[in-house]
Amino acid sequence: MVRSPCCAKVGINKGAWSSQEDEILINYVKIHGEGKWRKVAQNAGLNRCAKSCRFRWLNYLRPGIKRGDITKDEEDLIIRLHQLLGNRWALIAGRLPGRTDNEIKNYWNTNLAKNFGSFSSRSSCKMKFDQDLGVQEYQDHITMNHSPVDPNEPLGISGIPILKEEEKPLLANESTSFIKNGSNDHGQDMFSSLLVGDDDDLSFLMSIDTDFGEGVTDFDLQLFRDDQAAVRQENDDLGIIVSRVDSNDGISSSSLHSSGHDQVKVERGLMSGQIPSLDLELKKLASFLDLEDDWTEL
DNA sequence: AACCCCCCCAACCGCCGCTTG
DNA sequence: CCAAGCGGCGGTTGGGGGGGT
Structure with missing residues (x-):
C-alpha cells in the first residue's frame, strides 16, 4: 500500500521550534485537545508537519514533562x-x-x-x-x-x-x-x-x-x-x-x-x-x- | 582568536499496527 | 474485506554548543 506523506514535504518548516510556534501549538491543543495532528498542523496556522506537531507536544510542551538531569x-x-x-x-x-x-x-x-x-x-x-x-x-x-x-x-x-x-x-x-x-x-x-x-x-x-x-x-x-x-x-x-x-x-x-x-x-x-x-x-x-x-x- | 572535533539532544524519517469508511 | 488514513514507535540524523589544540 502506498502511503501518502503526512504532509507536503515542500514549504514546511523544519528544525527547531520557535517560542511563537510553541505558543500557537499550546493554545490550539488547549482549545481542541490532543490528537488529529494533521488537523492541528492545518488549522493552527503552523507551517509544520503533523508528526512534528505531535512530537513537539508530546515531548516538550505537554504538561507534566520533566526536564533536566536524570536522577x-x-x-x-x-x-x-x-x-x-x-x-x-x-x-x-x-x-x-x-x-x-x-x-x-x-x-x-x-x-x-x-x-x-x-x-x-x-x-x-x-x-x-x-x-x-x-x-x-x-x-x-x-x-x-x-x-x-x-x-x-x-x-x-x-x-x-x-x-x-x-x-x-x-x-x-x-x-x-x-x-x-x-x-x-x-x-x-x-x-x-x-x-x-x-x-x-x-x-x-x-x-x-x-x-x-x-x-x-x-x-x-x-x-x-x-x-x-x-x-x-x-x-x-x-x-x-x-x-x-x-x-x-x-x-x-x-x-x-x-x-x-x-x-x-x-x-x-x-x-x-x-x-x-x-x-x-x-x-x-x-x-x-x-x-x-x-x-x-x- | 580561530579552527577543529566530539558529543548531546531535538527533531526527522520510515515502518507498522490499528481504525475507519 | 480492503484501501486509505492516522497515530505511535524506534532508529537515525544533524545542528549547535563546548572543549581541546
Missing part, C-alpha cells in the same frame, strides 16, 4: 526496565513519570549504551559488566539500587514500583504480547529462539544455556544467585509465593497470568542454577506486572 533512581529504573524490555522506550518511559521516550532513548544512547550495550545481542539479556562497568559497580546495581522513583510508591519483588491499578491492563497486554509474539527484533532475539510449540504454549528450550550462558562467568552466575537468593528472602519476608526451580530434576513450569485480561501460559524448562538471569528476569517481569501471586509453580 540516579531514574537511571537505575531505566537500566532495569531495559534489561526486561529492551529498546521499548515508550514502555520504559511509561514507568518514569514526566519523562518521554525520546529523552530516555537519548539518555540511554549517550550515557548507558556504552556501559550496558545494545539489547540486540542475546548475551545482553543479562546485565553486562565489561571493562567500563566494573564488578563492584555491577554488584552495587544489584544490591543497592532498589529504590523507587517515588519514595511512597510500593515496591515489587525486584524493587521496581508496583503498577497502579489503571496501568496494569495496558502493560500486561504489552508485556504478554511481547513475550508471546516477540513482536520486535529485540523480543525475538530474547525469546523466539527459545520458543517451541504452538502460539499459546511457550516452552523454553533446555538449550537455553547455550543462548544465555555464553560468556557468563562463574562470578557472574554467583552474583545472580546471590541476587536471586536475596529476592527469595525478600519474598519470604513478604509472604509472597514465587516459583522455585526444583533442585532435583532441575525442571519446573510456571504460568504467568494476566488476571482479567489475555492470559499467556509460560512453560519454562530451566536447569537449576544454570540460567538464573532469565528465571530472575521473568520473576521481575511478574513483579513488574504485580502478578506475584500468579507466578506459582505448577
